[in-house]
Amino acid sequence: MSDISNVSGLASSGASELFQILRDGKPRTRSELAEQMGLARSTVTLRIEALMDLGLVGFVQDAVSTGGRPSSRIALKAGSRVVMGVDIGASHLQVAVTDLTGHLLSQSARTMEITLGPETVLEAVVEIGSELLAATGRSTEDLLAVGIGLPGPVEHSTGRPINPPIMPGWNAYNVPGFLQSRFHVPVLVDNDVNIMALGERNMAWPEVDDLLFVKVATGIGSGIVSSGMLQRGADGVAGDIGHIRVHGGTGVPCHCGNTDCLEAIASGPAIAAKLRQRGLEASGSEDVVALVRAGNTEAIHAVRQAGRDVGDVLSACISLVNPSVIVIGGSMALAGEHFIAGIRETVYSRTIPLATQHLQIVHSSSGLDAGVLGASMLAIHHAMSPQRIDAMVSGLSNA
Template sequence: MLGVDIGASHLQVAVTDLTGHLLSQSARTLEITRGPEAVLEAVVELGTELLKGTGRSLDDLLAVGIGLPGPVEHRTGRPINPPIMPGWNSYDVPGYLEARFHVPVLVDNDVNIMALGERNMAWPQVDNLLFVKVATGIGSGIVSSGMLQRGADGVAGDIGHIRVHGGSGVPCHCGNTDCLEAIASGPAVASKLRQLGLEASGSEDIVELVRAGSTEAIHAVRQAGRDVGEVLSACISLINPSVIVIGGSMALTGEHFIAGIRETVYSRTIPLATQHLRIVHSNSGVDAGVLGASMLAIHHAMSPQRIDAMVSRLS
């Protein structure tokens, strides 16, 4: 299997076996704004190199799973009006890659595949889980009753564009103001720190400032956690998860960020909904995306219909 995680500014590709075990992986910095052809051609290049490096060829590949940082119409695998992906709207991502890899290509939202990867790796017995990614953008993947929930149009879990109360009219790229993403994402926190005279261009700089003991950075991160917690409080009342997993680059700031989340969640949610709730850091870390993408591919390749088709071709 080939698992592909495409973020706003990164690309990670991995080869896994049929259990989801990582055999080889590679990553590079790549802006999603370069457009679908440039990004997907890099996927082909990295994927082919990784297969060759593990002693395999395209003939050994069964399926490809891929995550994109925006809404995806699951039926077609096409991104739908993705706010941070200019030129990608309705682009035939599966068609482009199937023409080069000659296997089925499954596409989903990046946070959905992270939820799949995290659950498979760390929480296989948990049927109600919320995976929250806080990085350049903010989103969540919902596992309810053991099933990934995509909603009617594939935008279930898009919490980054829920309004945060008490905002100061901060504009969001979606056209609204005071969206969670505009207030608590990595770029948003970095912007606040620059206004305080600190050098911060993104999440990596924020992490370094926090590790260096910057009081301003720690306070900003803690407040971002509180803002995320405000939105999650409503989510908990709606879907009642037993585990909330926090991932993405902002989670690398450590306990300061997650402490802010817990502070708001436990103070604003009814005790019945939080008595067994765990709010934790991601166990799979930066590998959650490629692991989940490979699981997406595995679920398809090992479905009864695909197995029957393979048996028919061999008989």
């Protein structure tokens, strides 16, 4: 048990406890807060003042009064401070600034190859992020944290990529250190599909505790939410379904060194390669999606088969983690029902009915914004954690 005998009424632990209550955005009076926390109103007032000094909470419209002077209510000031979310893909970069609830204030995207290396890509992040802050009338003084997703394995405790197969020059690179030196705030880094799972769950499935988010684009991966917690695994590679072998493969080589990996058979570039063999012009996911939308029969059949291959791997995943929702995202999800129909066809035919009786397999409602929304949530969860609020309040009292 912590010794709090020497902690004042402005104690950071007390202020952070109060703040966690107010994070839901619901306005409360001092009396309601005092009753909920089991503290004297004067103590609660001191803690409210500390959070107000940080600009995190403030007064809202007066509560309905039953007579006499109405009571002022206190609530989270969602727009007082901001976070930055960054989604780095194999060939794209997307940056967003959001408020403390994850609401998008400004965002920007550009085409950029991850193979350009960490300095070039992260310099672009700084440039775009600074422009977005200025566009929203903010500065780095208003920024609380940065969340970033990378298309490869990440050691979450350090934020460094670990042997990422499609990211030459990035292995063990100090991504947090680079961005911290520019923005002077905490930087959280995770695998891109993990942050997509966070973003999708927060925006569309907040009541669902067991969810798989599957990204199918240049690569294939999944983010696992089990019992309400994101699962990263012992070495940060939980959910790396793109390198599970597909049954009935023909020896297709994968960049990881193995053959017949799901990613080598059912990703956007893999489908495009098959279509080129049939005389169609397709270099990647966008071309495949365009052909499907144009009604090209060859493309539709190829996408449907890719969905079946993904469904084959997901059938095993369902038996392992028993999700209630599987969300399909990434650029290949834009191919519409043809792709997801192939997934459902295999999943429902190869998985026991008990595991699928309540299972929903759906398109991502966040679309291509899932990454930046999830990265923003990663930053928000850190910036608004009890430890960070403790540190911020402590900084006030020591100033």
